[in-house]
Amino acid sequence: MHDPLRPWLESRLPTALDHLRRMVEINSWTLNPAGVDAVGSLTAEVFASLGFTAETIASTNPEFGRHLVLTRPGTGPDAIAMVSHLDTVFSPEEETRNQFGWLPEGDRIYGPGTHDIKGGTVLMWMTLAGLAEHDRALFERTTWQLFLNSSEEMLSPDFGDRVRERFAQGTRAALVFEAEGRQDDLRKLVVARKGRGTWRITVRGRGAHAGVQPGRGANAIAQLARTLESVHNLADPARDLSVNIGTIRGGSGLNRVAEEAVAEGEFRAFTPEVWDEALNQLLALSGPGTVRSRNDNFPCQVEVELLSRSRPWPRNTGTDNLYAHWDQAARELGFPLAPESRGGLSDGNFLWDAVPTLDGLGPSGDCDHCSERSADGSKVPEYVLPGSFVPKAELNIRALQSLLAS
Numbered sequence: 415m416h417d418p419l420r421p422w423l424e425s426r427l428p429t430a431l432d433h434l435r436r437m438v439e440i441n442s443w444t445l446n447p448a449g450v451d452a453v454g455s456l457t458a459e460v461f462a463s464l465g466f467t468a469e470t471i472a473s474t475n476p477e478f479g480r481h482l483v484l485t486r487p488g489t490g491p492d493a494i495a496m497v498s499h500l501d502t503v504f505s506p507e508e509e510t511r512n513q514f515g516w517l518p519e520g521d522r523i524y525g526p527g528t529h530d531i532k533g534g535t536v537l538m539w540m541t542l543a544g545l546a547e548h549d550r551a552l553f554e555r556t557t558w559q560l561f562l563n564s565s566e567e568m569l570s571p572d573f574g575d576r577v578r579e580r581f582a583q584g585t586r587a588a589l590v591f592e593a594e595g596r597q598d599d600l601r602k603l604v605v606a607r608k609g610r611g612t613w614r615i616t617v618r619g620r621g622a623h624a625g626v627q628p629g630r631g632a633n634a635i636a637q638l639a640r641t642l643e644s645v646h647n648l649a650d651p652a653r654d655l656s657v658n659i660g661t662i663r664g665g666s667g668l669n670r671v672a673e674e675a676v677a678e679g680e681f682r683a684f685t686p687e688v689w690d691e692a693l694n695q696l697l698a699l700s701g702p703g704t705v706r707s708r709n710d711n712f713p714c715q716v717e718v719e720l721l722s723r724s725r726p727w728p729r730n731t732g733t734d735n736l737y738a739h740w741d742q743a744a745r746e747l748g749f750p751l752a753p754e755s756r757g758g759l760s761d762g763n764f765l766w767d768a769v770p771t772l773d774g775l776g777p778s779g780d781c782d783h784c785s786e787r788s789a790d791g792s793k794v795p796e797y798v799l800p801g802s803f804v805p806k807a808e809l810n811i812r813a814l815q816s817l818l819a820s
């Protein structure tokens with residue numbers, strides 16, 4: 415096979431990595447809206463060379479930067495949506511403290527967002543540039559919409575709503591450019607993600623002098639400990655239901671029976687049924703508790719609140735049909751490929767039931783959300799493998815050609 419696509423993509427890699435370097439050198443922590451907007455402007459500039467026009471949308475949270483939508487209208491009936499985000503989890507202070515910045519070393523490039531997800535945005539660019547060069551007719555005929563969330567790392571649900579109301583008629587797929595999974599040579603695309611619920615449990619008891627009138631007290635900490643035992647036991651690995659108690663606080667002095675205690679946490683599941691059941695079991699813990707005052711049986715009161723809801727993205731035929739095009743293309747290119755159900759959330763959770771969605775179309779790398787580095791190698795910061803860009807772009811291009819021909 416003398417296919418000119420691969421060498422052409424190789425020739426564009428230095429430009430792609432230069433785009434990536436410029437994006438990584440701008441701090442775009444979710445709570446640095448000026449930086450997020452600057453990455454948005456740079457991204458718009460990078461895609462303008464392919465004929466995309468930019469629109470920005472304010473986030474509902476005024477502390478966040480603006481979402482970015484890039485569009486290139488096509489002449490035919492089909493449309494493809496691609497999804498990435500502009501923000502990272504690293505504050506400027508953390509980047510300085512850990513001297514964490516753009517650093518090519520060996521076969522890796524370290525840096526904030528190299529893998530999650532600026533590398534994904536650049537892979538999106540390589541995929542589209544390759545199509546524009548090697549299958550101009552298909553590139554021109556397709557409407558392309560690129561959606562970049564300003565605040566994915568802090569889960570702003572408004573982004574999903576803005577995207578869903580903007581999907582073009584005839585949208586065949588929403589392709590999310592989060593990093594691929596990798597097990598040695600096996601590449602993994604994401605076909606399902608757990609949904610997540612976050613919760614708070616507040617226990618109100620009755621305070622008392624711990625030495626003089628202990629029998630008057632109803633100890634909120636003792637009650638919360640009992641309630642949390644039940645919460646902990648809700649986890650069910652056989653059904654992929656995870657439950658985590660994340661934080662706890664309570665009481666105000668060693669000589670006082672604690673009148674209030676609060677814990678927060680989350681739970682996650684792959685299917686709406688398991689997710690709903692877990693929520694109902696949590697909410698059922700509300701009401702009078704079993705810890706009571708000895709004097710007059712005054713009960714601690716347990717209140718359970720759901721703080722946020724991110725729906726599961728379960729395995730579904732829309733996603734499986736899309737995956738089949740990537741699987742076929744991977745066979746033709748000689749890559750081993752496998753589907754993966756992932757525990758973490760992405761914007762795919764908010765889109766899959768509007769348009770068939772596939773995730774993990776970005777590059778390979780590791781250590782997302784980590785910035786520390788230790789000399790003994792036990793702490794490694796986020797990095798991307800630049801060698802993964804060309805093969806993945808080629809795979810995405812072949813699969814899109816197959817999808818849009820069908």
Ligand SMILES: [Zn+2]
Pocket residue numbers: 503530567782783
């Ligand atoms: Zn992330």
